[in-house]
Amino acid sequence: MGIAAEALKDFKGFHPKKLPEREPLSPGHRACQGCGEVLALRQVMKALGENVVVASATGCMEIISSPFPQTAWRVPWIHVAFENAAAVISGVESAYRALNRKGKIxxxxVVFLAYGGDGGTADIGLQSLSGALERGHNFLYVCLDNEAYMNTGIQRSSSTPYGAMTTTSPPGKKSIGQRTWKKNVAHxxxxxxxPYVATASPAYALDLMNKVKKAxxxxxxxxxxxxxxxxTGWRHGTDLxxxxxxxxVLTKVFPLYEVIDGKWILSRKVTKPKPVSEYLKLQxxxxxxxxxxxxxxxxRVDEEYEQLLAMCSLGAEPAEGEESS
Amino acid sequence: MGKRVGMEVSIAAAEVVGLCDVDVIAAYPITPQTHIVEHLSELVADGHLDAEFIPVESEHSAMSTCVGSAAAGARTFTSTSSQGYALMAEICYIASSMRLPIVMAVANRALSAPINIWNDHADMMMARDTGWIQTVAENGQEVVDLILHAFRVAEDHRVLLPVMVNLDGFTLSHMIEPIILPDKEEVDRYLPPYKPKLRLDPQNPMTFGPVGMPEVYTEAKKAQDEAVKESKAVIVEAWQEFEKQFGRSYKPVETYKAEDAETLLLTMGSISETAMTAVDKMRADGQKVGLAHLRLWRPFPAEELVDAVKGAKALAVVDRALSLSGGCGPVCVEVKSTLFDRGLSPYVQNFLAGLGGRDVTVEDFETMVAKVGDGLAKGLPMGYEIVNARE
Incomplete structure (x- = not known):
C-alpha cells in the first residue's frame, strides 16, 4: 500500500447535511458577481478548516480578499508575489517542521495550502511548483483554473482552451482565437x-471538499x-x-479524477456525454x-477522455458511480 | 574565547551561521557562494546543526522560501552572488517591505554580460534601494563577526529588517585566513533567541502582504524609509556591544591615518586593506594621505562620512560597480550628494576599479592619489575614469 492509500484507508468524507459552518474565507470580499473561482476557494477552505496557513499567488483571489486595511481571511494568510506561492509555502512548512522539532513551538x-490561478500555476509559477512538489514538502497546492489572466483583463495563458477568445488571443480574419491546446498541469x-493529485469542480462540491480533505x-x-x-472573462451569465x-464535466471537457500513489481513478464516468457544443454555447x-x-x-475531447479511461485502471469501477446526462 | 585557526572564509561563514542556531536555510548554488551553503548542508547532514536545509530550484525560490520561513517565525539564512541576486531581486524588495529579519551573505561577483564569475560590487549595488541593511567585510574575521552582528540587528524589534553581509567573491570567500570563531556560549550571550513579533499562526491569524491602495502605499513606504534610517542606531549599538564582548571594533565609516590627511582614498570591501598598505607607503614618502572605508552601505552613514572626510581637500572615491553613463559610480554619487547637502566642496575624483575580478594594486592607489593631486592643483574637471582599461 502506498503512503497516500495508507493515510486514506480509514478516510471519512463530509456528510452533505453536516458540512462545517465556519467560513475561513469570509463573505464581504470583492469578487465579481457570480465568480466561480471564489466559490471553489470557499469550498476548499471549508474543507480545510482553521488550523491552516495559506500562501496566495498574486491574482484575482489575492486582490479581492486583502485590500488593506480589510481582509477576508480568518486564517493566517500570506501573499508575496505572482510566481512563488509554492516556494513561500515551502518555507512556511519547513519553518514549522524545524520549530516543532526543536521544541520552539x-x-x-497545521495544514499548509498554496493556491494560484492558472497563470500563476501553469505559466509563471510552474518552476516553483515543480520544485516544491519534487522536494516533498507536506502541503497542498490548489490551482484555481479560470483559463486566462483574468485579474489583468482576460489575457491568454497556456491553460486557455483552444479557440477561446481572450484579449491577447482575439479571433479575427487570421485568427480563430487561442491557437494552442490547454496545458494539462494535473498530468x-x-x-x-x-502521493495525491486530483481534479475537482465547484459544481460537485462534496467531491471537491472530500478531495481537499484527502489531500x-x-x-x-x-x-x-x-x-x-x-x-467576466468567459462572457456568460453571472447566474451560470x-x-x-x-x-x-458532462461534456468530458473537464473530467474529474484522482491519482493516488500513481494509480489513476476516475471520480465520475460520463457514460452518455453531452456534445461539446452544449458547453461552448453557454459562453x-x-x-x-x-x-x-x-x-x-x-x-480532441473524445481522444483525451479515451486516454484518461485507459489510464484509469483499464475499466475499473469509478469511485462514486456513474454520471450520465 | 575561541582559538585563532586557519580556515577558508566561506567555511567560517557557515560555521558561525551554525553557531547562531538557524532554523531554516534555503539556497541555490552559484559561484562563488557555493562553499558557504555546501558547508551548511554538511553541518545539517552530520547533525551538528538542527535546521531544515532546503535545496531550492532557483534563487527566486530561495528568497521566496526564506520569506515564508521568516514569516512563520524561524531564524532564516541564505547566500547568493551576482546573477543569483538578480534573479531573487524581486522578492528581496518584498522581504524588506514585509519587515522580515532574513540574513543573507553575498559573495560579491560581477554581473553578466559578458559572464564573469569574479569579484566586483555590481550585485550589492543592485540591492541598494531594496531596503536591506548592508554591511561590508574586508577580511575573514569580519565576515564571521558581521554575520553574528547581522542576526542580532535584523531580529531586534526596533529594526526587523533583512541584513545582507557582503564579502568579496574569491578574494575573500575562497581565502584561507586566521579566524577566531566564537564558542557557543559567547554567541548565545551576544545573540538572544529569535522572538518573532508577528508570525503566521492559526492561533492568532494575520494577513501578510495585503494590497496597498494609493491611499496607503505612500505611508507604507515612508514608514519603511524611517525604519531603515532608524536602524543605524541599533546597528551601531550592536557593534558597541560586540566590541565590549569580543574586543573587535566596528564603525559605519572607518578611517586609517585620516586625521591630518589632505587627500583621502575612499573604499569599500577587501581592497581597503590594500589601500592601507598604499597609504603606509605614501606616508613614508611624506604625503599627507589617508583612507576612509565604508563598513555600512545601507542605511547610508552620511553623518559619519562627513566626520571622516570634512578635513580633506581632495577625495579619490573608488567604485567597484558602474552606473552606466551616470555622473559617477554609486558610492561616489552618495558621497557627492552628502557633501553637497552640507555645503562641502572638496575636489572629488571617481575611479572605477576592480571590475569583474581585475586586481586593484598598491600602485593603482598611488596613481589615483597622484591624479587627484594633479587635478586639484590644475583645476581639472571632476568626473570618473575606468582604471586601467585598455583602449
Whole structure:
C-alpha cells in the first residue's frame, strides 16, 4: 500500500447535511458577481478548516480578499508575489517542521495550502511548483483554473482552451482565437510521482471538499486542479457558473479524477456525454467558432477522455458511480 | 574565547551561521557562494546543526522560501552572488517591505554580460534601494563577526529588517585566513533567541502582504524609509556591544591615518586593506594621505562620512560597480550628494576599479592619489575614469 492509500484507508468524507459552518474565507470580499473561482476557494477552505496557513499567488483571489486595511481571511494568510506561492509555502512548512522539532513551538498538525490561478500555476509559477512538489514538502497546492489572466483583463495563458477568445488571443480574419491546446498541469503534477493529485469542480462540491480533505490527510505534496468558471472573462451569465462547471464535466471537457500513489481513478464516468457544443454555447468566448472548429474540439475531447479511461485502471469501477446526462 | 585557526572564509561563514542556531536555510548554488551553503548542508547532514536545509530550484525560490520561513517565525539564512541576486531581486524588495529579519551573505561577483564569475560590487549595488541593511567585510574575521552582528540587528524589534553581509567573491570567500570563531556560549550571550513579533499562526491569524491602495502605499513606504534610517542606531549599538564582548571594533565609516590627511582614498570591501598598505607607503614618502572605508552601505552613514572626510581637500572615491553613463559610480554619487547637502566642496575624483575580478594594486592607489593631486592643483574637471582599461 502506498503512503497516500495508507493515510486514506480509514478516510471519512463530509456528510452533505453536516458540512462545517465556519467560513475561513469570509463573505464581504470583492469578487465579481457570480465568480466561480471564489466559490471553489470557499469550498476548499471549508474543507480545510482553521488550523491552516495559506500562501496566495498574486491574482484575482489575492486582490479581492486583502485590500488593506480589510481582509477576508480568518486564517493566517500570506501573499508575496505572482510566481512563488509554492516556494513561500515551502518555507512556511519547513519553518514549522524545524520549530516543532526543536521544541520552539508545539503545533504539529497545521495544514499548509498554496493556491494560484492558472497563470500563476501553469505559466509563471510552474518552476516553483515543480520544485516544491519534487522536494516533498507536506502541503497542498490548489490551482484555481479560470483559463486566462483574468485579474489583468482576460489575457491568454497556456491553460486557455483552444479557440477561446481572450484579449491577447482575439479571433479575427487570421485568427480563430487561442491557437494552442490547454496545458494539462494535473498530468504534470502527477508526473512528479507525488502521493495525491486530483481534479475537482465547484459544481460537485462534496467531491471537491472530500478531495481537499484527502489531500490534507496525505503526507507529502498534493495537487488539486479546480475548474473555476469566470463569468467576466468567459462572457456568460453571472447566474451560470455552476451550470457551466457542471456542463464541462458532462461534456468530458473537464473530467474529474484522482491519482493516488500513481494509480489513476476516475471520480465520475460520463457514460452518455453531452456534445461539446452544449458547453461552448453557454459562453460568448467561443461564439465565433465555426462548426468545423467545434468538430475539432469534440474530436480532441473524445481522444483525451479515451486516454484518461485507459489510464484509469483499464475499466475499473469509478469511485462514486456513474454520471450520465 | 575561541582559538585563532586557519580556515577558508566561506567555511567560517557557515560555521558561525551554525553557531547562531538557524532554523531554516534555503539556497541555490552559484559561484562563488557555493562553499558557504555546501558547508551548511554538511553541518545539517552530520547533525551538528538542527535546521531544515532546503535545496531550492532557483534563487527566486530561495528568497521566496526564506520569506515564508521568516514569516512563520524561524531564524532564516541564505547566500547568493551576482546573477543569483538578480534573479531573487524581486522578492528581496518584498522581504524588506514585509519587515522580515532574513540574513543573507553575498559573495560579491560581477554581473553578466559578458559572464564573469569574479569579484566586483555590481550585485550589492543592485540591492541598494531594496531596503536591506548592508554591511561590508574586508577580511575573514569580519565576515564571521558581521554575520553574528547581522542576526542580532535584523531580529531586534526596533529594526526587523533583512541584513545582507557582503564579502568579496574569491578574494575573500575562497581565502584561507586566521579566524577566531566564537564558542557557543559567547554567541548565545551576544545573540538572544529569535522572538518573532508577528508570525503566521492559526492561533492568532494575520494577513501578510495585503494590497496597498494609493491611499496607503505612500505611508507604507515612508514608514519603511524611517525604519531603515532608524536602524543605524541599533546597528551601531550592536557593534558597541560586540566590541565590549569580543574586543573587535566596528564603525559605519572607518578611517586609517585620516586625521591630518589632505587627500583621502575612499573604499569599500577587501581592497581597503590594500589601500592601507598604499597609504603606509605614501606616508613614508611624506604625503599627507589617508583612507576612509565604508563598513555600512545601507542605511547610508552620511553623518559619519562627513566626520571622516570634512578635513580633506581632495577625495579619490573608488567604485567597484558602474552606473552606466551616470555622473559617477554609486558610492561616489552618495558621497557627492552628502557633501553637497552640507555645503562641502572638496575636489572629488571617481575611479572605477576592480571590475569583474581585475586586481586593484598598491600602485593603482598611488596613481589615483597622484591624479587627484594633479587635478586639484590644475583645476581639472571632476568626473570618473575606468582604471586601467585598455583602449
Amino acid at each position: 508545539n503545533q504539529p498538525d 504534470i503534477a502527477a508526473a512528479h510521482g507525488i 490534507a490527510a496525505v503526507p507529502g505534496p498534493a495537487y488539486i486542479h479546480i475548474y473555476s468558471p469566470c463569468p 457558473a455552476i451550470e457551466v462547471a457542471r456542463m464541462a 460568448r468566448r467561443f461564439r465565433h467558432l465555426t462548426e468545423k472548429e467545434i468538430e475539432a474540439i469534440q474530436k
